[in-house]
Amino acid sequence: MQKPYDHPDTRWLGAVMHVAFFLLLGGALARFLLRHPGEPxxxxxxxxxxxxxxxHLLGPVLSGPEPPGPGAPQARRRLVRLGLVVVVWxxxxxxxxxFAWCAVPLFYTGLRTLPARxxxxLVTVLTVFVVAAQLRLAGGFDPNLLLAPPAVAAIAAAVFLHTERQAARQRVLIDDLIRTRRELAASERRAGTLAERERLSMEIHDSLAQGxxxxxxxxxxxxxxxxxxxxxxxxxxxxAASVAEHNLAEARRFVHDLAPADLARGGGLAAALRALAARES
Known part of the structure; x- marks a missing residue:
């Protein structure tokens, strides 16, 4: 089964967040250079x-594939990388x-890397920094700058967590479906085996035993x-000899019917094994 972090939608969302981060970073740098040329x-x-x-660019390379558990080395590298990114930001x-609005893609990185709480x-800390930075840029108090960043952060976190929970529920349902299908297949095989045994017992009783x-x-x-x-x-x-000959023919027919189809068609064991290998390859 395909792993959730390797799903095309997950990779696509990660790529979008990377592009958004670099656009915001480039825009913030350009704004600073235009507004503050030649500053120390x-x-x-x-x-x-x-x-x-x-x-941010080398994050996937440094972190490696998605960790199998919270104690894995990849998980620790992800935490270190996230901490460095947040500190530098x-x-x-x-x-x-x-540069405050670069926090929006960092919301996604933090939500994807850390446990929910x-x-x-982390999202709260980043939001506080964004609010402080926006008020500093405005040069005074602005209710919109005080309320807008927390609203954006709340929406982003709520949507992400809701999506993750929905995905987790879907994975559980898929696992249950796969397990149910396997159990059903096993039950059908057992039922088929019992039916075949009953058929053979009836045929033996009706032919060989009577013979x-x-x-x-x-x-x-x-x-x-x-x-x-x-x-x-x-x-x-x-x-009696005629009946014995008839019973012998019936016994051979039973053996032929019980043999695998590849053996029953002739060609010997080698041909049957080659046919089985061809089907499984």
Whole structure:
């Protein structure tokens, strides 16, 4: 079964968030350069922006594939990488508040990397930084700047968590469906085996058992008249032999019917094994 983190929709959403992050980062850097040309902090802004871009770009490479569990080495690398990205972003926001909106893609990264409660704490911290940066840019109090970032963060977190829970429920349903199908297939195989056993027992009773009973009766009749009427006794013996021949043919038919189809068609064991290998390959 395809892993949830390897789903095309997940990869597509991750790519969109990466593109959005770099667009926001580039826009913030361009705004800073246009608004503050030649400032002493410009080299720091360049260096931190480049560091943030490299960390974000190389994140999947440094973190490796999705971790199988919270204690895996990949999970620890993801946490370290997320911590570095957040710290560098916070320093950038302190130096240049225009970088605050780069937090929106970081919401997604945090929600995807951390457990739900820890991710919500991180989103809250990032939102506080965004509000402070926007108020600093505005140069005064603005209710819209105070309320809009928390609203955006709440919507992003709610949508992401709802989507994750829906995906988890779907995975549980799919697992239940697969398990039910396997159990149903096993039940059908058991029912088929029991039905085949019953059919064979009926055929054995109706043919072989009755044939053996007829042989016994004919041989007993031959024994009774052997001294008095040998011709009649020989007739009974020939009848018993005929019944035995018929029973032998029936027994061979049973064996033929029970044999696998590849063996039943002829060609021997080697041909049957080749046919089985061809089907399984």
């Amino acid at each position: 902090r410009t080299p720091w802004i360049f260096a931190l922006s480049l560091t943030l871009a490299v960390l 916070m320093v950038l926001v302190v130096l240049a508040p225009s 820890a991710a919500l704490v 053996l009973s007829s042989q016994r009766m004919l041989l007993q009749a031959a024994e009774r008249v052997w001294e008095s009427d040998q011709d009649k006794a020989r007739t009974h013996v020939r009848g």
